[in-house]
Every structure is written in structure tokens, then in C-alpha cells.
């Protein structure tokens with residue numbers, strides 16, 4: 266199993282290109298199931314989750330092609346992929362393919378919307394809480410599907426197609442909003458979605474669906490209206506920049522010190538996280554095609570963070586922020602309100618010398634003068650990268666084990682950091 270070795274202490278200087286967003290690319294790829302025509306996606310990140318979703322979609326009959334590199338493109342640019350779901354050959358998404366990745370469950374809505382039937386294994390994904398799918402199933406029921414659970418599979422049926430309905434979420438859910446958008450786009454009649462997720466990845470999906478002929482108003486706000494159409498057509502779309510990768514590298518610079526430009530990204534995708542970094546003492550400037558982050562010499566201040574749905578502070582940056590807080594000059598308070606068990610990184614950060622106390626949904630982080638390198642184990646995607654951030658500032662050698670979690674969501678992490686002077690390498694095998 267691959268590991269990452271870091272020798273802490275180097276400042277980061279240079280440019281880091283930001284990839285397309287994993288959490289946008291996945292639903293965009295899934296939306297290709299809604300049409301017989303070809304969907305072209307640009308800026309798709311090269312990630313394990315993308316490869317796994319290609320396998321899942323291929324099993325349903327989607328044909329893939331990866332376009333060759335264009336003049337001037339480097340290996341750090343994203344891929345352009347074309348997806349064609351002319352014939353859906355199988356409406357079952359089997360356990361073996363779906364169990365490793367939460368987003369794979371989202372094939373349920375387009376399959377039942379287009380084919381009238383779908384059988385999808387209950388999902389896996391990062392172990393960060395119980396992660397039920399009740400909202401997603403309620404969406405499909407509100408759109409007229411019949412749902413049953415049989416042998417670990419959700420079976421959804423709507424032989425005469427989906428119908429418009431009224432959906433009001435009790436809690437903001439990204440996956441349930443994706444499900445509602447994809448199902449309602451091909452439903453007969455109008456659907457009103459209330460308390461919808463406003464995450465940029467939801468807006469990105471809505472933009473692709475609109476290009477495919479869907480009638481959607483209000484994406485990016487809490488109330489979305491969808492007027493169903495009978496068929497959707499092909500379209501081309503560029504995946505938005507990964508705001509979590511952006512925030513992660515910004516936090517790495519804040520932690521290690523130095524001056525780095527994050528390229529091909531947008532500050533407006535993560536305003537609240539960038540503002541929290543400024544409060545912690547990092548300098549963050551929005552640029553026309555990126556963000557400059559620098560911190561030279563000044564110490565880190567303690568901060569208070571509460572995770573919230575967009576536009577609040579994202580849960581997917583909570584672990585990375587905790588790594589930064591371990592070096593704050595005082596006590597930081599980090600409250601996790603989205604997932605009930607997203608503190609698996611706490612015990613691993615403690616191996617590096619961090620002092621963190623958990624009380625219910627809140628972590629109190631007492632900043633320490635120094636962290637010391639140690640072997641640590643990655644437990645989930647964002648927890649893994651929080652250990653890398655801590656390792657960059659720790660004295661001596663840190664070995665991060667089980668980095669297959671990292672490969673799910675970070676493209677060429679060690680190359681991107683080593684180009685900026687970090688002492689980091691992958692140890693294979």
C-alpha cells in the first residue's frame with residue numbers, strides 16, 4: 266500500500282494549479298445517463314473516484330472517450346471526457362462497484378427518470394457518520410416512484426415515468442438536491458424544491474442540465490423550480506475548480522509559511538473559509554484567475570469555526586483547518602454540525618503532538634509550539650490531507666499510511682506540493 270513521506274519545515278513558494286472539482290465532476294458525469302446524446306466534460310480531475318465512476322457508468326452502458334491533449338496543455342491540466350449513454354444496457358448498480366463511493370448512489374435518479382426502473386446498492390463513501398439516504402428516497406417518492414429495499418439494494422420503479430412534485434428538505438443535502446434536479450428534469454410537470462443545497466457543485470450540475478435542455482430556475486438559491494421536459498440532449502461543459510482542493514492548499518501555505526499562487530480557481534467559491542484563514546493570520550488575495558496566499562514570519566492566531574452548508578464554512582475543510590489550529594497561539598474552537606463522526610483525524614494529529622479535546626460536536630484545539638513527525642494513518646479523504654498539512658510543519662519525518670483515501674480526491678498532491686519546495690514523496694508498495 267502506498268505511503269507518503271514528508272520532512273517538515275520547508276516554506277512553500279510557487280504556483281499550484283487547481284484541478285476540476287471532484288464533487289462537481291461526479292454528478293456531471295452521472296447526468297450523462299439522462300440523454301441518448303453525447304455529453305462532453307472538460308477539466309475533469311484525474312482521481313480514483315472518477316475512474317471508479319467510469320466503471321460504474323460503463324456497467325450501465327455508457328461509452329467513454331478521453332480526448333487527446335491539446336497544444337500547450339500539460340499533464341497538470343484536467344482531462345476532457347466524452348460520455349455517451351445511447352443505450353442503457355443495465356439498470357442495476359452492483360454492490361461491488363458502488364460500495365466504495367457515496368456519489369455512485371446518485372445514478373438512481375437518472376436511471377429511474379429515463380428507464381422507469383433502477384436497482385442500486387446502498388452506498389459507501391467516507392466513514393464520517395451514518396450518512397442515511399432517506400432524503401434521496403423521499404425525493405423519488407415525491408416524484409411518483411415506488412421504492413423498496415431488497416437485499417441491500419434500493420429498487421425504484423416508475424413505469425410511466427416520474428411526475429413533478431413538491432419537495433421540502435428537513436435539512437440541506439447536496440446529494441438529495443442533485444437527485445431532485447436530475448429526477449425532476451425528466452419528470453412530467455413542475456417540481457418545487459425547498460431548502461435546496463446552494464453548494465457551487467449543485468449550481469454546476471444545474472448549469473449542465475440547462476445546457477442539455479432542462480428548465481431550471483433558482484439554482485444556487487434555496488428554492489429551485491424545475492419544469493420537466495420529455496427528453497434532454499447532449500451538451501459541453503467545463504467542471505468548476507475544486508474549492509476544497511483550493512482551501513486545502515491555502516491552509517498548507519498558511520501552515521508551512523511562504524507565498525503561493527493557487528491557479529485556475531476562484532475565491533468566491535470559498536469566501537467564508539478564506540475569511541477564517543485571514544483571521545488566523547494568513548494573507549489571502551483574490552486574483553483574476555486564482556488566489557495568492559502568503560504568511561511570512563507572523564504567528565497563527567486561534568479561531569472559532571462552525572461547519573455549515575454553503576456559503577458557510579465547509580465540513581470538507583474542517584480537518585485541514587484543525588491541522589492549522591494545532592499551531593495557533595491559544596485555543597481554537599471547531600464545531601462540526603454536518604456529520605456526527607467527522608473527528609477521526611483528532612487521534613492521528615495527537616500522534617504529532619497536537620493537543621485536542623473533544624466535547625460532543627466541538628473540538629477545542631490548544632495550540633502547541635511545535636509538532637513532531639511520526640507515522641500516522643489516514644482514515645478518510647479530508648482527514649488524510651489534514652495529516653499531510655500537519656506533517657509539513659512538523660519537525661522531522663512524518664509517514665502518512667493508507668493514502669488510497671487521498672487518491673480518491675487529490676490529484677498529484679505530492680507533485681503539486683513538491684514543486685513549491687515541500688519535502689514530500691510517495692513511497693510505493
Ligand SMILES: CC(=O)N[C@H]1[C@@H](OP(=O)(O)OP(=O)(O)OC[C@H]2O[C@@H](n3ccc(=O)[nH]c3=O)[C@H](O)[C@@H]2O)O[C@H](CO)[C@@H](O)[C@@H]1O
Pocket residue numbers: 288289291367368394395396397398399400401402436437438439440441580581603604605
Ligand atoms: C460526493 C460529494 O459531493 N460529497 C459531498 C456531499 O456529500 P453528501 O451529498 O453525501 O452530503 P449531504 O449534503 O447529503 O449531507 C448533509 C447532511 O444531511 C444528512 N442526510 C443526507 C442525506 C439523507 O438522505 N439523509 C440525511 O440525513 C447527512 O447525514 C448529513 O448530516 O456533501 C457533503 C456536505 O457538504 C460533503 O461533505 C461531501 O464531500
Ligand SMILES: C=C(OP(=O)(O)O)C(=O)O
Pocket residue numbers: 288366367368389390391393581646647674
Ligand atoms: C466526504 C467526501 O466524499 P464522499 O461524499 O464521496 O464520501 C469528501 O469529498 O470529502
